[in-house]
Amino acid sequence: MTVTPERLPAARVRTVKAIRTPGGLSVRVDPRAAVAGLLLALLALAAAVVLIGSGDYTMTPGEVLATLLGDGTAMQEFVVQDLRLPRVLVALLVGAGLAVGGAVFQTITRNPLGSPDMLGIGQGSTVGALTVIVLFQGGATAVAGGAVLGGTLTGTAVYLLAWKRGVHGFRLVLTGIGIAAILTACIHYLITKANLVDATRAVLWMTGSLDGRDWSHFWPLLTASAVLLPLILAYGRPLRMLEMGDDAAHALGVRVERVRVVLLTSAVLLVAAATAAAGPIVFVALSAPQLARRLTRSPGPNLGASALMGAALLLIADWAATNTFDERRLPVGVVTGVVGGAYLLWLLVTERRAGRI
Amino acid sequence: MLIDSPPEQSAEPSAAEQPRKRHSVRAAGLVAALAVLLVVCAASIVVGAKPVPLGDVWHGLFQNSGTGTDVLIADVRVPRTLLGLLAGVALGLSGAVMQALTRNPLAEPGLMGVNAGAAAAVVTATGFLGVTSLTGYVWFAFAGAAAVSVLVYVLGGGRSATPVRLALAGTAATAALYGYVNAVQLLDAAALDRLRFWTVGSLAGAELATVRQVAPFLAVGVVLALLVARPLNAMEMGDDTARALGAHLNRTRVLAMLSVTLLCGGATAACGPIVFVGLMVPYLVRAVTGPDMRWILPYAAVLSPVLLLVSDIVGRVVARPSELQVGIVTALIGGPVFLHLVRRKRMAQL
Numbered sequence: 197m198t199v200t201p202e203r204l205p206a207a208r209v210r211t212v213k214a215i216r217t218p219g220g221l222s223v224r225v226d227p228r229a230a231v232a233g234l235l236l237a238l239l240a241l242a243a244a245v246v247l248i249g250s251g252d253y254t255m256t257p258g259e260v261l262a263t264l265l266g267d268g269t270a271m272q273e274f275v276v277q278d279l280r281l282p283r284v285l286v287a288l289l290v291g292a293g294l295a296v297g298g299a300v301f302q303t304i305t306r307n308p309l310g311s312p313d314m315l316g317i318g319q320g321s322t323v324g325a326l327t328v329i330v331l332f333q334g335g336a337t338a339v340a341g342g343a344v345l346g347g348t349l350t351g352t353a354v355y356l357l358a359w360k361r362g363v364h365g366f367r368l369v370l371t372g373i374g375i376a377a378i379l380t381a382c383i384h385y386l387i388t389k390a391n392l393v394d395a396t397r398a399v400l401w402m403t404g405s406l407d408g409r410d411w412s413h414f415w416p417l418l419t420a421s422a423v424l425l426p427l428i429l430a431y432g433r434p435l436r437m438l439e440m441g442d443d444a445a446h447a448l449g450v451r452v453e454r455v456r457v458v459l460l461t462s463a464v465l466l467v468a469a470a471t472a473a474a475g476p477i478v479f480v481a482l483s484a485p486q487l488a489r490r491l492t493r494s495p496g497p498n499l500g501a502s503a504l505m506g507a508a509l510l511l512i513a514d515w516a517a518t519n520t521f522d523e524r525r526l527p528v529g530v531v532t533g534v535v536g537g538a539y540l541l542w543l544l545v546t547e548r549r550a551g552r553i
Numbered sequence: 554m555l556i557d558s559p560p561e562q563s564a565e566p567s568a569a570e571q572p573r574k575r576h577s578v579r580a581a582g583l584v585a586a587l588a589v590l591l592v593v594c595a596a597s598i599v600v601g602a603k604p605v606p607l608g609d610v611w612h613g614l615f616q617n618s619g620t621g622t623d624v625l626i627a628d629v630r631v632p633r634t635l636l637g638l639l640a641g642v643a644l645g646l647s648g649a650v651m652q653a654l655t656r657n658p659l660a661e662p663g664l665m666g667v668n669a670g671a672a673a674a675v676v677t678a679t680g681f682l683g684v685t686s687l688t689g690y691v692w693f694a695f696a697g698a699a700a701v702s703v704l705v706y707v708l709g710g711g712r713s714a715t716p717v718r719l720a721l722a723g724t725a726a727t728a729a730l731y732g733y734v735n736a737v738q739l740l741d742a743a744a745l746d747r748l749r750f751w752t753v754g755s756l757a758g759a760e761l762a763t764v765r766q767v768a769p770f771l772a773v774g775v776v777l778a779l780l781v782a783r784p785l786n787a788m789e790m791g792d793d794t795a796r797a798l799g800a801h802l803n804r805t806r807v808l809a810m811l812s813v814t815l816l817c818g819g820a821t822a823a824c825g826p827i828v829f830v831g832l833m834v835p836y837l838v839r840a841v842t843g844p845d846m847r848w849i850l851p852y853a854a855v856l857s858p859v860l861l862l863v864s865d866i867v868g869r870v871v872a873r874p875s876e877l878q879v880g881i882v883t884a885l886i887g888g889p890v891f892l893h894l895v896r897r898k899r900m901a902q903l
Contacts, residue, residue, distance in 0.1 A: 309725060314721065530736040541725075
């Protein structure tokens, strides 16, 4: 495991255990990361059960589990299967997708703030979705399609504009910021052009919400995640090499530019798919990988832990959003925005002190 | 005068005469820029959704007799042009001061979240406190602009900030604040309807009363900006040299930030957040005038309203019969300029 000396003093470098099978396969296991991952998975599951049980028709966690296992009443079956389970599953996948996308972006830009939020991917998806809402009055599926298209085009544009004999982290970030500013102008234009009904729908979409998500949102998202998540996880090793800088990675046998293109493409598509399902939920992509890294204390992208962290974060945020104000159910994006904003300020201060941004 | 050189009589320009020559070129350029500004102001009064013959414009300006055209000119086009003029001066100067203060070519009030801070404060005032008049919420705009500009400046690392760090801090603050702005609009549909036009940045609907209300703030901001020009010049050479040259570092920083806050907060309160004007104009001006703030400031003050008014005119014309808000036009022009800046060979600090 590569450990940069300034990040972890020699005394704190832990031994990483390896599991070897008689067949010659060996897997490295970092005990702390394994425990942290397990805890995060349990946390996400617990949050999911609580979230399914809360609402106008309340159920105890025991009832929820029983219903999930097929032992519920007809009413409980209906509430769980048709209303709340798809919403929770969408939240799980959206959280995991945003977090993994964020981890890839942050590693490639080598900057904790280089998340898709900052690079204009969310704004690109928003422009795509709003175009469908405002100009074509399209339905939910068309809006989702517009979001994926918008996000993908934005990602491509940022990459091409930042390209200059290779793409370097800080130019990518700044290019993203510039593109985001242009796209924000387009968003504002679309909102002023809309009538009040469309404008309200647009602002609601822009805030990011899980309200009314059903199985039709879940299956496309699952398909995208099933293809993209394993692909990204498979590239975890070269991604870790990239964090040491292009030259070092190249010397270690990584095809730097190709790895970068594959990973960025997958990450953009993953984030765009998540955004299409739930709107541009801010700060999950930024904070989940950072929190996962702090929890596991292991260097590198921490893709698995990030995914679990993202899923848990989004579920908890959704629970908070629906239960904080009784009459007004806030969309989940408001909670992640407020909490994420505070977290971001803290991150800016600490990371600056550590000299990492 | 840049350098007090003794008058010399020689056929070829001597080394001492070079600065003087450049000096007069720059002065001539400034006069030309002023002339352009006058033309643009005139165009802003004449061009619009409803074309007005020149004779009628004259009539409306000086002998307002209450006809439809006269009212259009006196109560719609003239206030709009005046507001564009003031806001342009304010945005250009605040951008120039901020870039010098942070020694960072990407420092721009809009990019650093100052506009977003003002916007968030105004949204709070209108959404929760029921403040609807400009006189009421201009104070909120100032408070928001001041708080966020200081916050981003500190978070970005003050004078040791790299362009990336500062831009990131500003973007982060902007993202968080606009999240809040969206949330407020979502909870209150009436606020959304009122604010969705304001949050874009627009000169449409300007009134003379608005101009009168923000003018004093902007005037103080302009005076402060001019006052700090010389110490900012000294500070370009680094803190130690500046101190040796007799500049008061902290006083200069406080005055400069105050000036940026007044200028940017006032402009934002009056027209909504308008981005990139404060980035583009000082950057282009610097290429012409060199690094002397005593030239950059007047140039920026003249050319920024040119950009803003031209953007406004373009916005009126391209989307007839409706309009494209000026904030959208400046972002669409300014974004590519920003990208060009980023793509340059070296992101040199000032």
